[in-house]
Amino acid sequence: MxxxxxxxxxxxxxxxxxxxxxxxxxxxxxxxxxxxxxxxxxxxxxxxxxxxxxxxxxxxxxxxxxxxxxxxxxxxxxxxxxxxxxxxxxxxxxxxxxxxxxxxxxxxxxxxxxxxxxxxxxxxxxxxxxxxxxxxxxxxxxxxxNCSTIALTLTLKPLYDQYNIKRVYVSTMQAVSGAGYNGVPSMAIVDNLVPFIGGEEEKMESETLHLLGEFDGESVVPAPFGLSASCHRVAVVDGHTEAVFIEMEDDLEIEDVKNQMGNFKGLPQKLDLHSAPKNPVVIREEENRPQPRMDRNADNGMAVTVGRLRKDAAFDNSLRYVLVGHNTIRGAxxxxxxxxxxxxxxx
Ligand code: 11C
Known part of the structure; x- marks a missing residue:
């Protein structure tokens, strides 16, 4: 030991x-x-x-x-x-x-x-x-x-490997435990929402591109696409939700995106890490999923759940989805x- x-x-x-x-x-x-x-x-x-x-x-x-x-x-x-x-x-x-x-x-x-x-x-x-x-x-x-960054990046990685990402917008709905608070006392937030989390947007924007960046032997060169985050605190105890909007350089098929995310493993098969989820990204088809209470504990809280995966008809080559990740387990x-x-x- x-x-x-x-x-x-x-x-x-x-x-x-x-x-x-x-x-x-x-x-x-x-x-x-x-x-x-x-x-x-x-x-x-x-x-x-x-x-x-x-x-x-x-x-x-x-x-x-x-x-x-x-x-x-x-x-x-x-x-x-x-x-x-x-x-x-x-x-x-x-x-x-x-x-x-x-x-x-x-x-x-x-x-x-x-x-x-x-x-x-x-x-x-x-x-x-x-x-x-x-x-x-x-x-x-x-x-x-950061917890919001981890959940987002786990879903972006299989797409970044397959497509040319042009830009990403993300809007978060973050649980109170992310601020270090116990659920019940901090539920003073019920019937309300706080539209600012200090430093969170900057962290999401810089950390995500750094994680997807290339290590050239001396330093990390950040991934070359635009990412804009808007972060918000909501009355949820555990589990961050994020609405993600992605524009690619080229056309995409939603079924292919689902396959890329759902089959993503990341780790080499020979590495059997005790806390690793079987699939880092779990895809749900139901229209009302993912939800923090139902989905934050996917694979012991180590998998991120993605739902509402659909083409974004408002823009060319675009898709959108919603994710939920456990912020103090997978995210911390x-x-x-x-x-x-x-x-x-x-x-
Ligand atoms: C929150 N994501 O929900 C923050 C907490 O950079 O590790 C984690 C802050 C961090 O308020």
């Missing part, structure tokens, strides 16, 4: 890490960190558990420590659920000696830090060598994208864990 730690273990994403790692066949949680207020307490006493599942027995008695590498010796991988400002300071300290699989946005666009979705761009992990050389670290940082903790599983297999 590989010893792993979770940085920021008491928050919403930290709890997802615990839930997903509790019975992991290769990773064993041996360290949990949080702010100084929680340090020294048993995990069960330090955390207000938000999830529907109960706190796994194996972590209840772990003593929470400060988020400091001196406190987490003997850990090979740390998963970071830290807020971006803390992550920017703390993650480099951990990366001196261990692998940091980060969900935080702080280091994602650093030119020598891989931003990876295993099914989309595993080859970007080659940046690790450059990172270690640049920074003199024995460990390294690998990041996963599950994404970092899948990155760590990939690293364990291939590096």
């Amino acid at each position: 590989v010893n792993v730690g979770i940085l920021g273990a008491t928050g919403m994403v930290g709890q997802r890490f615990i839930e997903l790692l509790a019975d992991h066949p290769k990773f064993e949680i041996t360290a949990l960190t949080a702010s100084a207020r929680s340090a020294g307490k048993r995990y069960e006493d330090a955390a207000t558990w938000y999830l529907d599942s109960s706190i796994p027995e194996s972590v209840k008695d772990i003593t929470v420590v400060d988020t400091d590498p001196k406190e987490t010796k003997d850990v090979d991988i740390v998963f970071s659920a830290l807020p971006a400002d803390t992550a920017a300071i703390v993650e480099p300290k951990f990366a001196k000696s261990c692998i940091v699989a980060s969900n935080a946005s702080a280091m994602r666009m650093e030119p020598d830090v891989p931003l990876v979705i295993p099914e989309v761009n595993p080859e970007h992990l080659d940046l690790v060598e450059i990172q270690q050389k640049n920074r003199g670290w024995d460990g390294f940082i690998v990041t996963n994208p 903790a599950g994404a970092s864990i899948l990155n760590a599983e990939l690293i364990s297999e291939i590096m």
